[in-house]
Amino acid sequence: MKLFSAQIYSERRSQLKKAVGSGLILLLGNDEAPMNYTDNTFRYRQDSNFLYFFGLNQPGLNGILDADSGEEIIFGNELTIDDIIWAGPQPSLNELSRKVGIYRTESPASLPAKLKDFKGKVHFLPPYRFDNKIKLNEWLGIPVSKLGEEASVLLIKFVVDLRSIKSAEEIAEMEEAVNITGEMHKAAIVATAEGKMEYEVVSRIYEKLHFYGAELSYPVIFSANGQTLHNHYHGNKLAAGRIVINDSGAENAMGYAGDITRTIPVNKTFSQKQKEIYELVLNMETSSIALLKPGIQYRDVHLDANRILLKGFSELGLVKGDVEEMLQLGVGGLFMPHGLGHMIGLDVHDMEDLGENHVGYREGLERSKQLGLKSLRLARELEAGFVLTVEPGIYFIPELIEQWKAEQKFTEFINYEKLEAYKDFGGIRIEDNVLITPDSFKILGNPIPKTVEEVEALRA
Amino acid sequence: MKLFSAQIYSERRSQLKKAVGSGLILLLGNDEAPMNYTDNTFRYRQDSNFLYFFGLNQPGLNGILDADSGEEIIFGNELTIDDIIWAGPQPSLNELSRKVGIYRTESPASLPAKLKDFKGKVHFLPPYRFDNKIKLNEWLGIPVSKLGEEASVLLIKFVVDLRSIKSAEEIAEMEEAVNITGEMHKAAIVATAEGKMEYEVVSRIYEKLHFYGAELSYPVIFSANGQTLHNHYHGNKLAAGRIVINDSGAENAMGYAGDITRTIPVNKTFSQKQKEIYELVLNMETSSIALLKPGIQYRDVHLDANRILLKGFSELGLVKGDVEEMLQLGVGGLFMPHGLGHMIGLDVHDMEDLGENHVGYREGLERSKQLGLKSLRLARELEAGFVLTVEPGIYFIPELIEQWKAEQKFTEFINYEKLEAYKDFGGIRIEDNVLITPDSFKILGNPIPKTVEEVEALRA
Incomplete structure (x- = not known):
């Protein structure tokens, strides 16, 4: 996986947190997309916003940025011995996350509670993948048909500002x-x-x-x-x-x-x-x-x-x-x-x-x-x-x-x-x-x- | 679009209706699958069960077979003048449906009511595409997480029986x-x-x-x-x-x-x-x-x-x-x-x-x-x-x-x-x-x- 320096990703995230000001910024990664059954998938494509702020080009990841406390977390599963046997030796999620300047990783299971417990506004982008729509519906209690209009315009605007200018x-x-x-x-x-x-x-x-x-x-x-x-x-x-x-x-x-x-x-x-x-x-x-x-x-x-x-x-x-x-x-x-x-x-x-x-x-x-x-x-x-x-x-x-x-x-x-x-x-x-x-x-x-x-x- | 003869598809559907005996058989087609935004899609792949029983290899279609009355309907949109301008001249859904032995097509909008009004059992297969999960949830009121277990085992078994034997x-x-x-x-x-x-x-x-x-x-x-x-x-x-x-x-x-x-x-x-x-x-x-x-x-x-x-x-x-x-x-x-x-x-x-x-x-x-x-x-x-x-x-x-x-x-x-x-x-x-x-x-x-x-x- 080719990555920019950790500093580049950290800086992008800092700028975003500063611009949004307060609340929790939720950035969903993409999972595998089923073609004709669950395990026969199209070629993998990470979400572009996730790539821009977190760099990691693999399924099963989500990220949050706390604009108030500054905390940054990637949620994903650590490798099991079975993963290594079937998919070969590879760096752990923890190691990968450090390469993009993230020092805290947690299990995917802890994300829904974190969102539920958060007192302020949860900013999210309009979802286009249907599995992510189902997740947002479950986690935030927003009907699938309302997710587009409930997305954070503030977050959208600042992501557009950052991504529009290419380094x-x-x-x-x-x-x-x-x-x-x-x-x-x-x-x-x-x-x-x-x-x-x-x-x-x-x-x-x-x-x-x-x-x-x-x-x-x-x-x-x-x-x-x-x-x-x-x-x-x-x-x-x-x-x-x-x-x-x-x-x-x-x-x-x-x-x-x-x-x-x-x-x-x-x-x-x-x-x-x-x-x-x-x-x-x-x-x-x-x-x-x-x-x-x-x-x-x-x-x-x-x-x-x-x-x-x-x-x-x-x-x-x-x-x-x-x-x-x-x-x-x-x-x-x-x-x-x-x-x-x-x-x-x-x-x-x-x-x-x-x-x-x-x-x-x-x-x-x-x-x-x-x-x-x-x-x-x-x-x-x-x-x-x-x-x-x-x-x-x-x-x-x-x-x-x-x-x-x-x-x-x-x-x-x-x-x-x-x-x-x-x-x-x-x-x-x-x-x-x-x-x-x-x-x-x-x-x-x-x-x-x-x-x-x-x-x-x-x-x- | 290459198709087998209408007779082959009609025969398959007749065998399925006969085997299932009674109730409404709902077969969902696949839609386009978004890659990195809604309109940038992976290559189109129709659902294999839909292909087997209806043959039509294009997005936006669903089919029902009424095992009691024998009625067969494909739900999909007819072409507009805009479709022809942007996608070129092409056969209408009605023409295509006739080629696979279906003589009744209806607007997608009429399917949910048809399902809701149906008095008997609605048989459906376990969905693997997330957009189809959302649709089944909306149409049948079954929670997304329960759709797998609520799928019709009877329908599954007879579809497997038919598709296992290659002609x-x-x-x-x-x-x-x-x-x-x-x-x-x-x-x-x-x-x-x-x-x-x-x-x-x-x-x-x-x-x-x-x-x-x-x-x-x-x-x-x-x-x-x-x-x-x-x-x-x-x-x-x-x-x-x-x-x-x-x-x-x-x-x-x-x-x-x-x-x-x-x-x-x-x-x-x-x-x-x-x-x-x-x-x-x-x-x-x-x-x-x-x-x-x-x-x-x-x-x-x-x-x-x-x-x-x-x-x-x-x-x-x-x-x-x-x-x-x-x-x-x-x-x-x-x-x-x-x-x-x-x-x-x-x-x-x-x-x-x-x-x-x-x-x-x-x-x-x-x-x-x-x-x-x-x-x-x-x-x-x-x-x-x-x-x-x-x-x-x-x-x-x-x-x-x-x-x-x-x-x-x-x-x-x-x-x-x-x-x-x-x-x-x-x-x-x-x-x-x-x-x-x-x-x-x-x-x-x-x-x-x-x-x-x-x-x-x-x-x-």
């Missing part, structure tokens, strides 16, 4: 995750070819992932039907003339996520029509990144990417009219019905368990209702230390085009007739992970082929 | 799962080499798995420390002179599991010492398989494998004394502290969610308390149509040897002094999946290299 040690881990992700993407570009099944190419992504001892940070999207945004099906045969969206990322050993998208032509080169749209998306991506620095509102960057889209589409004759008007009305949502990006860290959508609005919005900054902008997960002003994704895309979704056309939506701006020729186009998305530095930005990781020339070079 | 269609699926698994194993034998990290070889296993569009049926065991039985760590460097246990299997598109073990020398050939133990394990495996036919008690086959072990160890001077006496006392448990095998089908430990004793034991056949035999999951008489694993192993577990030695256990039989020379040996296991035919057996799938010569041939 140098975290950035190094995130660079590693992006670099493994980059190897996955290069392998996929090389392996893509007419006549292959999508899952044959996906198998090369998994090979690279596991070659570096990593796990997926989210389910692989690799599809010749990239216009279908939530597409985890890999059963299509790659046909000549199609383009494939590969949105896949590695989670490194310490739990940090990479999240990269590249778009690959099934032919060895992009067609002229594909190149026009590809260059437009690439321009949206690089121009958005060039704007990044502390203080800029990410909502404005999203809108600027849309502005580039609408200008480009005006030149192609797919839309007509005043770009600023179209931007205000949300015409671009038809072609990019998702947000420009999100925070990334220990989670691919960082801290999504704590609530998107706590992470990406702030008081006075309300969520839009427009298609596209309403899905923007990160809208607020950026700060140095944030890491976020920049992932513009252009999609021609036949069902959505048909729907808008039938509703006669924005007929004064959208050239539905000309759009017919794009209904079998598919989609293009390009995505990188970017750190906000004190005065500008840094794209994380080694460069991953991105221009038309760079992508085509790997297809030779 | 010809199921066998074809299981052969496919074993064949994909075989490709994974061959790739691992070829890739194993001194100086590589375990996960580098594991990456080849994943590549083959996904190349065939399959998923893991259980977490990969690939370890140069095969003596540690529950070992999912892949971070060791493969050192000259070690042997590696590869216990890994594919789950094919219809959900059927393969479960194969091979043992690979890190050097290009086995050493003389390794060969002696390897040949002994191979003899245990092939001799056990040769005994298989309807009517034989699998407990006896397990004991026979132990007999071969003890005879072989007598010849090697590792044990001494009367083999039958040692067998009765359980001396062999030190070297093979697990059972010879288990049922396999839609689950790698088939129907383990329904309770191991319901699947592998019967009235009058009690579980042993001896190390090894107590872990035997399948002990009962075999029947034509059963598919099971045969997986003998020999391990030298330093911690266990030390424990027995310190307790002076079986000192009259075990040559602890001579065992010292084996403490760095590791472990060997060989496993195949075998169908019980009307008069003997059939090893499923294409042959996977198993003899010393066959394994070494792939290392050339």
Whole structure:
């Protein structure tokens, strides 16, 4: 188990206790997750908040921080001789806990009474694992359906404040995750070819992932039907003339996520029509990144990417009219019905368990209702230390085009007739992970082929 | 989604309703399982009982069978226009249900009232997913901790009866799962080499798995420390002179599991010492398989494998004394502290969610308390149509040897002094999946290299 220094974890916990001020902070670890019966489990994934404050990447642990007394305890079982026989020699919980600066461990059995006996407020985060919901219900007497609203907003806010700013040690881990992700993407570009099944190419992504001892940070999207945004099906045969969206990322050993998208032509080169749209998306991506620095509102960057889209589409004759008007009305949502990006860290959508609005919005900054902008997960002003994704895309979704056309939506701006020729186009998305530095930005990781020339070079 | 014919599913459901006789049979499907937040999920896995009776491999479904009226309903949401926009065009729940012989679908919202209003007994299976525990608690008013004991033993028994006997269609699926698994194993034998990290070889296993569009049926065991039985760590460097246990299997598109073990020398050939133990394990495996036919008690086959072990160890001077006496006392448990095998089908430990004793034991056949035999999951008489694993192993577990030695256990039989020379040996296991035919057996799938010569041939 790779860990940061004990000092790092101790400092994070001290900052949290100080910020919360008083009461008991309860941080639940994740247990094993059953797949088709109790003992056949999915790959183990620790809770990201637990990882951030306690570091220990194993099931069966919970932690408390007493904001009044300062006391810090990890609850978990010590090893038995049977554990050693079946799972091999390993450090004790006590030894492990010392490595993250915790000097008191107790049996899991003593936690419920401790919570019951505590006189002040017990702060907990919104649970997303159902076993943890059952535990909180039993321990705190709160109905399962009320646990979300009873979670401590104070605790959520301070955890978000801390986790939003990535330290140098975290950035190094995130660079590693992006670099493994980059190897996955290069392998996929090389392996893509007419006549292959999508899952044959996906198998090369998994090979690279596991070659570096990593796990997926989210389910692989690799599809010749990239216009279908939530597409985890890999059963299509790659046909000549199609383009494939590969949105896949590695989670490194310490739990940090990479999240990269590249778009690959099934032919060895992009067609002229594909190149026009590809260059437009690439321009949206690089121009958005060039704007990044502390203080800029990410909502404005999203809108600027849309502005580039609408200008480009005006030149192609797919839309007509005043770009600023179209931007205000949300015409671009038809072609990019998702947000420009999100925070990334220990989670691919960082801290999504704590609530998107706590992470990406702030008081006075309300969520839009427009298609596209309403899905923007990160809208607020950026700060140095944030890491976020920049992932513009252009999609021609036949069902959505048909729907808008039938509703006669924005007929004064959208050239539905000309759009017919794009209904079998598919989609293009390009995505990188970017750190906000004190005065500008840094794209994380080694460069991953991105221009038309760079992508085509790997297809030779 | 690949499905058997509607007739097959209808017949299974009819048999179940008839066997249970009266009351409402409730079969819960699995939903998506959250990894690090609600919307970042593990790979989807449907519940095996739901797959067996309803076939539909997607989240959000539950089914009821009314044993009195005969009525059959699937509860789930119909597609919205948003679903089609985001997830692509797809058949409706109604269309899908017809394909498995169900002509009535209802909204999930109507299920709780249906259960509440039902006058007779509601039969349900023991839940293992925590979200399903929460649902059953809400719908039936049974405390979460009591759901296991309140599950219908009648329903469990009849589901076990049906699922235990594999049909010809199921066998074809299981052969496919074993064949994909075989490709994974061959790739691992070829890739194993001194100086590589375990996960580098594991990456080849994943590549083959996904190349065939399959998923893991259980977490990969690939370890140069095969003596540690529950070992999912892949971070060791493969050192000259070690042997590696590869216990890994594919789950094919219809959900059927393969479960194969091979043992690979890190050097290009086995050493003389390794060969002696390897040949002994191979003899245990092939001799056990040769005994298989309807009517034989699998407990006896397990004991026979132990007999071969003890005879072989007598010849090697590792044990001494009367083999039958040692067998009765359980001396062999030190070297093979697990059972010879288990049922396999839609689950790698088939129907383990329904309770191991319901699947592998019967009235009058009690579980042993001896190390090894107590872990035997399948002990009962075999029947034509059963598919099971045969997986003998020999391990030298330093911690266990030390424990027995310190307790002076079986000192009259075990040559602890001579065992010292084996403490760095590791472990060997060989496993195949075998169908019980009307008069003997059939090893499923294409042959996977198993003899010393066959394994070494792939290392050339």
